[in-house]
Amino acid sequence: MKEPEQKLVVPNGWLEALVRKLRVQGTRVLAPVERDGAVDFREINSADEMAANYVNTRVPLKEILFPRTETILEFDQPSGGDVVFSGVEANAAPTIVIGARPCDLSAIGVLDTVFNWDYHDTFYGQRRANTTFVGVACREADGNCFCGSVAGGAGENEGSDVFVRPTADGALLEIMTERGKKLAQSIDDAAPAAGKEEPLPVAATEERFDVEKIKGWLDDHFDDDFWLDVSLKCLGCGACSYLCPTCHCFDIVDESDWRGGERRRNWDCCSFALFTLHTSGHNPRPDQQSRCRNRLMHKFKYFVERFGRRACVGCGRCIRVCGAGQNIVNVLIDITRAEAATSGSA
Amino acid sequence: MQELTAQLREKAKELLDAKTVDLVIGYGPTGDNGEMTAVFARKPEDVEKLGLNGQCFRNLAVYLNKPEVRKQGKPAIVVKGCDRRALNVLIRERRLAREDLHIIGVNCDGVGEPLMGKCKFCSVHNPEECDDVLGDQIEMPAEDGQFDDVGEMEQLSGDERWKFWSEKLGECIRCYACRQVCPMCYCKRCVVEKNIPQWVETSPHLRGNLSWNVIRAFHLTGRCIGCGECERVCPMAIPIGLINKKLTKLVKEEFQFAAGMTDDEKGPFSTFDLDIDTDKGIL
Numbered sequence: 001m002k003e004p005e006q007k008l009v010v011p012n013g014w015l016e017a018l019v020r021k022l023r024v025q026g027t028r029v030l031a032p033v034e035r036d037g038a039v040d041f042r043e044i045n046s047a048d049e050m051a052a053n054y055v056n057t058r059v060p061l062k063e064i065l066f067p068r069t070e071t072i073l074e075f076d077q078p079s080g081g082d083v084v085f086s087g088v089e090a091n092a093a094p095t096i097v098i099g100a101r102p103c104d105l106s107a108i109g110v111l112d113t114v115f116n117w118d119y120h121d122t123f124y125g126q127r128r129a130n131t132t133f134v135g136v137a138c139r140e141a142d143g144n145c146f147c148g149s150v151a152g153g154a155g156e157n158e159g160s161d162v163f164v165r166p167t168a169d170g171a172l173l174e175i176m177t178e179r180g181k182k183l184a185q186s187i188d189d190a191a192p193a194a195g196k197e198e199p200l201p202v203a204a205t206e207e208r209f210d211v212e213k214i215k216g217w218l219d220d221h222f223d224d225d226f227w228l229d230v231s232l233k234c235l236g237c238g239a240c241s242y243l244c245p246t247c248h249c250f251d252i253v254d255e256s257d258w259r260g261g262e263r264r265r266n267w268d269c270c271s272f273a274l275f276t277l278h279t280s281g282h283n284p285r286p287d288q289q290s291r292c293r294n295r296l297m298h299k300f301k302y303f304v305e306r307f308g309r310r311a312c313v314g315c316g317r318c319i320r321v322c323g324a325g326q327n328i329v330n331v332l333i334d335i336t337r338a339e340a341a342t343s344g345s346a
Numbered sequence: 347m348q349e350l351t352a353q354l355r356e357k358a359k360e361l362l363d364a365k366t367v368d369l370v371i372g373y374g375p376t377g378d379n380g381e382m383t384a385v386f387a388r389k390p391e392d393v394e395k396l397g398l399n400g401q402c403f404r405n406l407a408v409y410l411n412k413p414e415v416r417k418q419g420k421p422a423i424v425v426k427g428c429d430r431r432a433l434n435v436l437i438r439e440r441r442l443a444r445e446d447l448h449i450i451g452v453n454c455d456g457v458g459e460p461l462m463g464k465c466k467f468c469s470v471h472n473p474e475e476c477d478d479v480l481g482d483q484i485e486m487p488a489e490d491g492q493f494d495d496v497g498e499m500e501q502l503s504g505d506e507r508w509k510f511w512s513e514k515l516g517e518c519i520r521c522y523a524c525r526q527v528c529p530m531c532y533c534k535r536c537v538v539e540k541n542i543p544q545w546v547e548t549s550p551h552l553r554g555n556l557s558w559n560v561i562r563a564f565h566l567t568g569r570c571i572g573c574g575e576c577e578r579v580c581p582m583a584i585p586i587g588l589i590n591k592k593l594t595k596l597v598k599e600e601f602q603f604a605a606g607m608t609d610d611e612k613g614p615f616s617t618f619d620l621d622i623d624t625d626k627g628i629l
């Protein structure tokens with residue numbers, strides 16, 4: 001939890017008015033919208049279009065900054081001439097995102113780290129700079145949410161530009177950043193908080209395992225039958241990674257006709273056998289146990305070592321989407337049990 | 347159900363104890379909600395993890411294609427009637443040899459809550475040609491109207507169908523869960539992964555998605571046994587099963603053929619037989 005720069009109180013109806021104002025100004029507004037039973041971020045013109053009840057969106061927040069596919073270069077060879085390359089601008093229209101969840105916002109921090117590590121990714125960076133995130137505390141979680149075990153839980157404000165805590169007759173807004181302050185100027189009827197507002201209770205996401213125990217066990221168990229046991233049922237698809245808010249691997253492909261075409265960046269995933277296949281035919285991760293292990297190690301060990309934070313925020317999407325019924329919480333609980341058993345015997 | 351679970355455990359234990367098989371691929375409850383997922387019993391004591399109930403909708407046949415599973419040795423596998431059909435296709439396509447497999451059939455009166463669509467039209471409630479069968483014989487006539495949804499789609503104009511599929515397939519994120527769960531998608535290197543030349547664009551844009559989903563359906567024509575797994579696992583809820591169903595209907599009408607009814611059947615697109623194929627064709 002971070003101390004907000006400013007706290008404001010707004011009456012019911014504030015959101016409707018804000019969206020109206022932003023749309024009149026021509027600002028792009030994205031919010032969770034339900035279509036055919038699935039809730040995803042889509043452009044809205046009015047707050048009425050927003051989904052009333054949703055635990056989280058199907059596709060994670062990351063897609064707004066790191067889309068599933070995007071063109072990063074175009075090339076063309078006019079008849080007989082040289083190949084001409086042309087750069088492509090990131091589609092980075094100023095955007096306000098309303099209704100993002102604490103887990104997904106915390107995941108943006110993970111993406112920030114990666115996309116500004118040794119190279120500043122311009123496509124990501126431009127969109128990031130032009131996007132304002134309005135996060136909302138979760139009043140409901142489902143059985144697969146486990147943010148309380150790995151991240152700040154359902155009321156975490158970190159990562160939001162403005163964080164909304166619904167109250168009985170409106171909301172308490174926590175203004176977290178400069179971008180948030182700028183947005184707050186468009187909010188009508190906002191009064192400074194008196195300090196005795198009572199936000200409605202957030203969803204209970206109690207701790208289901210002790211996350212501090214995970215890394216120690218991973219450090220010592222690269223080679224272990226555990227990985228075979230947990231991976232046999234995995235099908236090796238991309239569902240869990242593509243829909244994970246922190247997974248950020250991508251593939252680069254050229255698509256062209258006989259004369260010209262484009263270079264694209266697409267989501268990729270370490271669960272695929274092809275992911276690490278070398279041209280020689282050698283595959284350093286030759287089986288699903290090494291691939292499942294990598295996905296978990298990356299989130300709970302390698303990322304921690306490199307960047308000092310975990311790369312899992314407990315959104316539970318990988319559990320919801322897995323066709324094989326793989327469940328990362330069960331795997332993590334098993335690890336903490338194994339850890340307890342080893343430390344107990346030591 | 348409890349009785350079936352007990353019978354299954356006993357059978358599995360006997361097979362593992364006697365080393366008739368090296369592993370038993372079955373179902374078992376996992377996690378807090380007891381979801382029935384694949385269980386791989388490799389030691390006699392593992393059989394306690396096995397179970398059977400009306401939620402065993404997964405088709406475990408896919409695991410017989412996974413090198414990691416094959417490495418564990420000779421398998422026994424728990425199958426419902428529909429899953430048994432998948433084994434027939436795998437055997438007729440020489441993916442598996444019947445004698446390398448111990449089949450534990452389970453007579454099944456349908457799975458899922460509510461009952462899955464495929465179960466209403468099922469004609470194989472009692473799997474045949476198994477090494478063991480659990481449960482009582484089921485008498486349950488298949489309902490009519492198996493292809494009603496395909497019929498509705500056929501009623502639409504070309505433009506309407508194009509709009510429908512553009513919207514639906516436009517959502518595909520190319521996670522390939524549909525392929526990975528399908529027992530018939532066993533190619534070591536899928537056509538979508540071949541890039542010299544690139545046959546199918548891998549980007550999740552409509553053009554690439556159309557090529558992908560259509561080529562996959564083509565490759566399953568006369569092979570898909572309608573287990574519905576591809577559609578079930580699709581995280582974007584794309585009704586891909588409907589494309590396969592259309593082709594299943596065509597194969598039924600044109601060739602009077604349904605895939606996986608026996609293990610020596612002649613598949614319409616994988617058989618070259620001068621006596622059957624009297625068309626001059628291009629050769």
Ligand code: SF4
Binds near residue numbers: 238271324325
């Ligand atoms: S864990 Fe599930 S979603 Fe992830 S790769 Fe394996 S089968 Fe696919």
Ligand code: SF4
Binds near residue numbers: 243244314328
């Ligand atoms: S690993 Fe799973 S629970 Fe963790 S952030 Fe990714 S999708 Fe969410």
Ligand code: SF4
Binds near residue numbers: 529530573
């Ligand atoms: S295409 Fe779908 S329904 Fe047909 S066999 Fe494969 S997974 Fe089953």
Ligand code: SF4
Binds near residue numbers: 518525580
């Ligand atoms: S499972 Fe669905 S989203 Fe994934 S590749 Fe298949 S059709 Fe596309």
